[in-house]
Amino acid sequence: MGIEGMVIVRFVVNTDGSIQDIELVRTIGGGCDELAMEVIQNSPNWNPGKIGGRTVRSRMTMPIRFRLN
Template identity: 35%
Template sequence: MLKLITILAIAVTSLSLDAQSTIPDGETADPIERMPTFISDCPEDKDHKACSDRAMLEFVYSNIGYPAKAVKRGVEGMAVVTFVIERDGTVSNIKILRDPGAGTGKELERIVNAMNDNGPSWRPGIQGGELVRVQFNLPVKFSLGEKGN
């Protein structure tokens, strides 16, 4: 029997803390006129956000690995990380909110950190015509599927 490792990134949701037109450092904005988008080759049209979300998920898919310790122990479950998209498009304040264990949470944290490796990877959010910080949650399901003969 061959084990199939599946990593499924689930819908990106945003959380925010404060609704102000001028957002002080250390705070995030809510609601957002224009949500941050992952930098991609997506056309600037009505489907830009959906295309950008797919590009972000492709980045996650192509960079994430299932930790060997998790495979060995049969660890599955939902890892959730939260992070802030800064006014300059970089990510900061990365925290693991849910960790199934055996390195899965740390692997997701590593992937979000990698978003800064080649400079900013996000177009920042806009509120009141100003760039604002926006907090995101990213859930990823780690699942060891089995493929029969």
């Protein structure tokens, strides 16, 4: 029997596009939680948020679906 479900990861995108404060909101176990965090940690810089043309820090919540047989 495989693992299936969604891990939800929350993190902050800084004004330079770097990522920090990564946390798990929903977990499913089986190594998927750690893998989801690793994917976010190792991702290239993101485009930072903007308000009124000004770059700002923003909090993101990302669902990552797993289906392992």
